[in-house]
Amino acid sequence: MEEKKEALNFIEQIITNDLASGKHKSIITRFPPEPNGYLHIGHAKSICLNFGLKETFNGKTNLRFDDTNPSKEELEYVNSIIEDVHWLGFEYDNLFYASDYFDQLYEWAIMLIKDGKAYVDEQTPQDISLQRTNPTTPGIESPYRNRSVEENLRLFEEMRAGKHDEGSMVLRAKIDMNSPNMHMRDPVMYRIMKQSHDRAGDKWCIYPMYDYAHGQSDYIEGITHSICTLEFEVHRPLYDWFLDQIDTSGKRPRQIEFARLNLSYTVMSKRKLLELVKGNYVKGWDDPRMPTISGLRRRGYTPESIRNFADRIGVAKRENIIDVGLLEFFIREDLNKKANRVMAVLDPIKVVITNYPEGKTEMLEAQNNPEDETAGTRNLSFSREIFIERDDFMEDAPSKFFRLKPGGEVRLRYAYFIKCESVVKDKDGNITEIHCTYDPESKGGKSPDGRKVKGTIHWVDSKTCIDAELRLYDRLFTKENPDDLEEDETYLDYLNPDSLQIISAKLEKHLENAEIGNKFQFERKGYFCVDKDSSHKKLVFNRIVDLKDSWSKISKNG
RNA sequence: UGUCCGAUGGUGUAACGGUAGCACUGCAGAUUUUGGUUCUGCCUGUCAAGGUUCGAAUCCUUGUCGGACAACCA
Numbered sequence: 001m002e003e004k005k006e007a008l009n010f011i012e013q014i015i016t017n018d019l020a021s022g023k024h025k026s027i028i029t030r031f032p033p034e035p036n037g038y039l040h041i042g043h044a045k046s047i048c049l050n051f052g053l054k055e056t057f058n059g060k061t062n063l064r065f066d067d068t069n070p071s072k073e074e075l076e077y078v079n080s081i082i083e084d085v086h087w088l089g090f091e092y093d094n095l096f097y098a099s100d101y102f103d104q105l106y107e108w109a110i111m112l113i114k115d116g117k118a119y120v121d122e123q124t125p126q127d128i129s130l131q132r133t134n135p136t137t138p139g140i141e142s143p144y145r146n147r148s149v150e151e152n153l154r155l156f157e158e159m160r161a162g163k164h165d166e167g168s169m170v171l172r173a174k175i176d177m178n179s180p181n182m183h184m185r186d187p188v189m190y191r192i193m194k195q196s197h198d199r200a201g202d203k204w205c206i207y208p209m210y211d212y213a214h215g216q217s218d219y220i221e222g223i224t225h226s227i228c229t230l231e232f233e234v235h236r237p238l239y240d241w242f243l244d245q246i247d248t249s250g251k252r253p254r255q256i257e258f259a260r261l262n263l264s265y266t267v268m269s270k271r272k273l274l275e276l277v278k279g280n281y282v283k284g285w286d287d288p289r290m291p292t293i294s295g296l297r298r299r300g301y302t303p304e305s306i307r308n309f310a311d312r313i314g315v316a317k318r319e320n321i322i323d324v325g326l327l328e329f330f331i332r333e334d335l336n337k338k339a340n341r342v343m344a345v346l347d348p349i350k351v352v353i354t355n356y357p358e359g360k361t362e363m364l365e366a367q368n369n370p371e372d373e374t375a376g377t378r379n380l381s382f383s384r385e386i387f388i389e390r391d392d393f394m395e396d397a398p399s400k401f402f403r404l405k406p407g408g409e410v411r412l413r414y415a416y417f418i419k420c421e422s423v424v425k426d427k428d429g430n431i432t433e434i435h436c437t438y439d440p441e442s443k444g445g446k447s448p449d450g451r452k453v454k455g456t457i458h459w460v461d462s463k464t465c466i467d468a469e470l471r472l473y474d475r476l477f478t479k480e481n482p483d484d485l486e487e488d489e490t491y492l493d494y495l496n497p498d499s500l501q502i503i504s505a506k507l508e509k510h511l512e513n514a515e516i517g518n519k520f521q522f523e524r525k526g527y528f529c530v531d532k533d534s535s536h537k538k539l540v541f542n543r544i545v546d547l548k549d550s551w552s553k554i555s556k557n558g
Numbered sequence: 559u560g561u562c563c564g565a566u567g568g569u570g571u572a573a574c575g576g577u578a579g580c581a582c583u584g585c586a587g588a589u590u591u592u593g594g595u596u597c598u599g600c601c602u603g604u605c606a607a608g609g610u611u612c613g614a615a616u617c618c619u620u621g622u623c624g625g626a627c628a629a630c631c632a
Binding site for chain 2: 411
């Protein structure tokens with residue numbers, strides 16, 4: 001049988017070659033977040049990439065926390081990250097922390113000092129920065145650059161022992177102050193931080209910089225392919241330099257950079273997401289408007305939809321902005337198969353069926369999911385007074401309007417044909433009730449005489465329906481690229497003031513037993529998910545995404 | 559007048575010297591007890607100029623445009 005050939009992305013091609021050439025017998029990748037915030041959809045791309053490689057090539061993937069800066073990192077973030085990786089459906093082979101390697105890193109630092117390749121600098125951060133100058137100008141060497149090995153050893157030991165104040169000295173690698181690569185201009189390896197560490201406790205008051213810890217951590221774990229984002233490309237020579245000092249065997253993780261995910265109408269940097277949370281622009285990291293994994297989960301996105309999205313957007317090195325509509329496509333695609341249909345009226349108006357017996361209630365059978373036979377059926381109660389959607393009725397309707405209008409007939413989904421006979425208005429001219437007659441022969445929505453109605457609308461029984469809170473979300477930003485700003489602007493200027501609309505809706509009784517996290521399609525209205533704010537007294541739903549709406553286009557274009 | 563990276567329809571992504579394909583979007587139509595789904599068709603692309611070659615998105619040269627890099631952040 002001919003196997004369907006999937007196109008490999010450039011990273012998979014590299015790995016395929018490395019396996020074929022015998023460079024590696026198997027591969028190990030890793031996902032290395034810093035626990036200083038919640039994971040977002042951009043991280044999901046990286047997670048799917050790294051763990052996807054493990055699955056494709058039958059390798060291994062570690063989860064490693066790059067926890068080298070205790071002033072920014074918290075256990076809360078560690079836990080959320082672990083939860084998010086699992087929720088996405090991935091199992092890591094090892095759970096590691098960069099802090100596991102602090103002793104080894106310290107030993108290597110001593111070694112570098114002894115080799116005359118690192119020195120203690122006592123200048124201020126400002127001085128150090130100034131001396132690095134800029135990429136087009138050669139740097140200036142620190143006056144402390146050529147201390148004796150003995151003095152460096154003594155001072156570094158004193159740093160470790162807590163004898164010096166924060167900010168008073170650092171350990172620097174002695175590389176090349178004239179390098180066109182700024183990262184090679186004697187980068188800082190260790191700084192003094194008199195902070196206890198979530199895992200290492202009070203053992204250290206000096207902590208390694210990311211650049212000094214990251215490459216070696218990959219090396220220690222035997223990572224074969226270190227996948228990271230583009231901005232680390234210029235760091236690669238530095239990682240290689242450190243490894244060259246500690247290992248001459250030439251065995252190196254191969255770092256491969258790819259372009260991070262950008263989504264339209266979304267900000268993705270952790271700093272900005274943190275600012276949105278701290279500034280109360282949203283209600284926490286898991287606010288359903290946030291592009292965090294926890295936000296998407298609460299919104300009602302499924303792991304499958306996110307993984308399909310990640311697969312589809314591909315991996316390359318060029319900068320990209322993905323249309324957020326693509327993410328919406330994948331959740332619709334997934335939920336179309338999985339979500340049971342129910343009826344909910346978001347903006348109700350009462351319909352009285354004048355020829356239907358008062359006091360009578362009957363039960364009508366409805367399909368739970370036309371896309372899935374096994375989803376079964378349920379019963380809907382029907383009586384003389386029902387609610388329909390306000391915008392499913394028009395007094396002066398254009399010809400293309402297939403819904404209820406004076407003298408017109410529509411099908412009530414799974415119920416009857418009804419015909420509008422009259423409307424009742426208040427003194428301001430607002431319609432308060434619509435009076436209709438029904439055709440008893442059309443029970444179930446069938447048309448025994450073969451006559452056609454163009455419109456089918458949803459409804460709920462006024463006698464049995466329940467009230468619920470619906471949270472309707474729109475994009476958080478009004479600008480396609482909130483990072484593309486004029487000088488005097490901030491991305492916060494483009495916050496969408498209407499990103500959340502809260503309404504009260506009427507739902508069919510069936511939903512009273514819905515549980516937190518349950519997802520439904522409200523027919524003709526969109527996909528909704530029961531929010532954790534729900535209680536026994538009141539259900540709260542998040543709108544995950546609306547349905548494609550070709551009527552809105554028609555009505556807009558006249 | 560630094561170093562590094564990149565450039566394929568509106569948005570992404572394939573094609574590995576041999577017919578520019580796929581997905582999303584958009585448009586048109588069919589089906590439909592959701593103006594949903596499904597199905598069919600269509601529009602739109604190789605940054606530019608030279609060169610190598612029977613043949614270039616692909617290789618070479620030059621240019622243009624975009625991005626990253628100057629934290630005791632990661």
